[in-house]
Amino acid sequence: AQSVTQLDSHVSVSEGTPVLLRCNYSSSYSPSLFWYVQHPNKGLQLLLKYTSAATLVKGINGFEAEFKKSETSFHLTKPSAHMSDAAEYFCVGRGGGNKLTFGTGTQLKVEL
Amino acid sequence: DAGVIQSPRHEVTEMGQEVTLRCKPISGHDYLFWYRQTMMRGLELLIYFNNNVPIDDSGMPEDRFSAKMPNASFSTLKIQPSEPRDSAVYFCASSLPGMTGELFFGEGSRLTVL
Numbered sequence: 001a002q003s004v005t006q007l008d009s010h011v012s013v014s015e016g017t018p019v020l021l022r023c024n025y026s027s028s029y030s031p032s033l034f035w036y037v038q039h040p041n042k043g044l045q046l047l048l049k050y051t052s053a054a055t056l057v058k059g060i061n062g063f064e065a066e067f068k069k070s071e072t073s074f075h076l077t078k079p080s081a082h083m084s085d086a087a088e089y090f091c092v093g094r095g096g097g098n099k100l101t102f103g104t105g106t107q108l109k110v111e112l
Numbered sequence: 113d114a115g116v117i118q119s120p121r122h123e124v125t126e127m128g129q130e131v132t133l134r135c136k137p138i139s140g141h142d143y144l145f146w147y148r149q150t151m152m153r154g155l156e157l158l159i160y161f162n163n164n165v166p167i168d169d170s171g172m173p174e175d176r177f178s179a180k181m182p183n184a185s186f187s188t189l190k191i192q193p194s195e196p197r198d199s200a201v202y203f204c205a206s207s208l209p210g211m212t213g214e215l216f217f218g219e220g221s222r223l224t225v226l
């Protein structure tokens with residue numbers, strides 16, 4: 001079975017400082033993993049995806065994530081937070097089939 | 113492309129009334145998904161279609177919920193009769209063939225059942 005665990009429900013950073021949003025996965029086989037972002041009153045938008053081609057994945061808006069099989073992690077990072085990054089972020093996994101497993105979300109707050 | 117279009121954006125209704133939510137997927141996308149989002153349960157997959165055919169409806173809460181996709185450009189999610197616990201944001205999403213991890217979401221329909 002496929003599952004994803006987001007380790008923090010809320011993360012608060014200052015503008016200009018690094019962002020780290022943590023996600024662990026469990027899967028009986030090599031997963032496809034994704035990060036989505038949801039701004040208030042909006043639908044979810046794909047940030048980046050891992051599908052085994054490269055362990056370091058670059059996404060939109062300066063975000064990237066590294067797949068670490070030894071740690072079963074897929075953490076999302078950004079070197080310098082911007083106010084517009086304030087949103088909810090979802091780590092998502094897909095094992096077999098077409099069904100996705102969504103994490104519970106991490107609310108990112110960016111302060112001046 | 114205009115993206116996935118959902119209507120209505122907001123719906124307030126009274127318990128017992130019928131609710132119909134609508135979705136127009138992105139042209140050329142052959143998968144369509146209906147999700148429900150609540151604070152308590154997060155995002156839940158209700159049902160998904162491939163080429164207009166329902167593939168998995170195991171997430172549909174009960175018989176009060178039904179979904180149809182009469183053609184490639186239109187889908188509906190109907191709740192009859194509605195109950196207060198159905199209050200949520202309902203999202204429609206679509207994806208290209210073979211790209212079912214890369215969903216394009218609509219902006220959602222916020223349903224409030226009084």
